[in-house]
Amino acid sequence: MRYALRNLRRARRRALYTFLAAFYPALILVIMFGIVAGELRGMFESATKLETGHLQIRGGEELAGGALPLFELPDELIFRLREDAAIRYWTVRLDLPALAAAGSRSYGVLVQGVEPERIAEISPIPSLISQGSYITGPGEAVVGEELARLLDIEVGDSLVLLSAHPEAGMGAGVAKVVGIFQAPQAEMGRTVVQVHLDTARKWVRRPNAATAVVVFVNGVSGPWDAWRINQAVEELQRTLPQGLVVKDFEELAPELTLYMRIARPVLAAFSGIFFVLGGLVVLNAFYLSVLERTRELGVIRALGASRRWIMRAILGEALLLSGCGAALGGLLGAGIVFLVEQLGGLRMPGAYSEFLRAFGMEPILHLRVTPWEVLGSVLAMVGVGVLAAWYPAWKAARLEPVEAMRHVT
Incomplete structure (x- = not known):
């Protein structure tokens, strides 16, 4: 190790390049982990x-035309949802074409037949009312x-719904239009009508009908907490009355699941690019170092140093530089993620910010990185650095003392 430290002091510029080759990939990778986690959380919350x-209780699979099957809401299910400590929130919905x-x-x-007093968790419409007010009782519509x-209707007009x-x-039935909302998407503004749940039940002539019970689980902040949702799904499925099924967000929003499956491989590909570039810099630095020290290494071999000692000395340099660079880069990246989150996250630009706000979501990207992701980034870069230095170390160890001492740089 003394020999390695002495060589680092002698070739400070090359040591700095090698240090930075490990520092920047680790730094960028940790920040990328934070950004990707933030994007996944945003998509998860949106969906x-x-x-x-987080999950829905339904009466079965979709019917022809995409309609959801009707089911009678059992009293034991309502009691189960109210008493379950794992359930944070639930509401009943009745969707009808x-x-x-x-x-x-x-x-x-x-x-959409909804419970007005419990709708805020699953719909942005109450916050989007531009004229009039949101529904408060049966016989009203927005x-x-x-x-x-x-x-060609206004607030106060009658709307016939068949x-x-x-x-x-x-x-x-006939509903009074009590409010008009400004939808963030034209399709939503054209096709969605919300009425009181009792109004929709009257139209299907079933006083206890529903098409879904929408459920949110305690302790879930993003897709990384999907195991909590899976536990809740398993528990509910075991105790549900016959004929009812539980579907989690992955089944209900397959596009989110697809994005999550794509995001990690893409991140891994970018990580691989950074690691390869960093490894090439390390390889180049140590190869040039071996060329410059060929005579010196020949003298050391002539004095009795073994091939293994030569390899250990050069790999020790690589381990020291890669370890320090990657550790500092990983810690700095984690610090940046933590600082950004403490300051309130990254605010989304312009039109995208307005789009998120219109859907009732915060237009801010909240970064997140775990200790395991930081540690994994650091260890991966250290491994790449040492591996990249292996060939120069092996070449140095194979030098013949007499030929090495004749070498002229």
């Missing part, structure tokens, strides 16, 4: 909060600005 929940009409105009919509223009469900047949 679960606005569409699926329908035709909305006003005067001579009509348009196909999806009617529509998007796009649908209001198509049907529902058609494969299991309940036709149902019809």
